[in-house]
Amino acid sequence: MFTLFHHPFCPHSRFVRLVLGEYGCDLKLVEERVWERREGFLAMNPAASTPVLFSDGQPAIPGAAIIAEYIDETLGAEMGDRRLLPTTMGERIEVRRLMAWFNEKFFEEASNPLVMERIYKRFMSEEDGGGPPASDVMRAARANLRYHLAYIGWLAQRRNYLAGERLTYADLAAAAHLSAMDYLGDVPWIENDAAKAWYARIKSRPSFRPLLSEWLAGVPASRTYVDLDF
Structure with a gap:
């Protein structure tokens, strides 16, 4: 189970949701209004930007690029031809x-x-x-x-x-x-x-x-x- 701190119209958040959707992952969504600079959210990502992903046993994973690399490293190999980051x-x-x-x-x-x-x-x-x-x-x-x-x-x-x-x-x-x-x-x-x-x-x-x-x-x-x- 993943938890994603996102905004529904944040394009980067939408990208991560599409990636996890393609891989069939269970996802809990938590809406975050980054302009409010909520203290708890800043502790997760001092850059105050969405998305931020949580995976069991891992620290907060901030940003679309870092999340994409994490997903590929942990799930990509088992996806075979459906892998979203090719092997060559x-x-x-x-x-x-x-x-x-x-x-x-x-x-x-x-x-x-x-x-x-x-x-x-x-x-x-x-x-x-x-x-x-x-x-x-x-x-x-x-x-x-x-x-x-x-x-x-x-x-x-x-x-x-x-x-x-x-x-x-x-x-x-x-x-x-x-x-x-x-x-x-x-x-x-x-x-x-x-x-x-x-x-x-x-x-x-x-x-x-x-x-x-x-x-x-x-x-x-x-x-x-x-x-x-x-």
């Missing part, structure tokens, strides 16, 4: 490269600004940085999203999955970030058929169902969010 060095490098691209670059340039402005700030006090969304920040994030979507489409046209011939961490990282923005209706799917077709395949996987069932009060999901044939 070249494949592992490419998966890690793309995982970092989405969890770091995509997050900084697109998913985090949009989630922050449109979701987190609704629940933050003014002292914590809450308030109305900044239109200039959202405009820049949406422009950046277009170039990331084009890159996903470019990869999807040349490979069966983003990093190669089978599902890996790279696909789940990209899909996790896109899912948070798709909920908000910010993804211009009409601009890239290859990216849209790839995402439809990933979104149709059983591991995605818990994410698609979550709704945020006062912020309705977009028309495309739960539609598997959007």
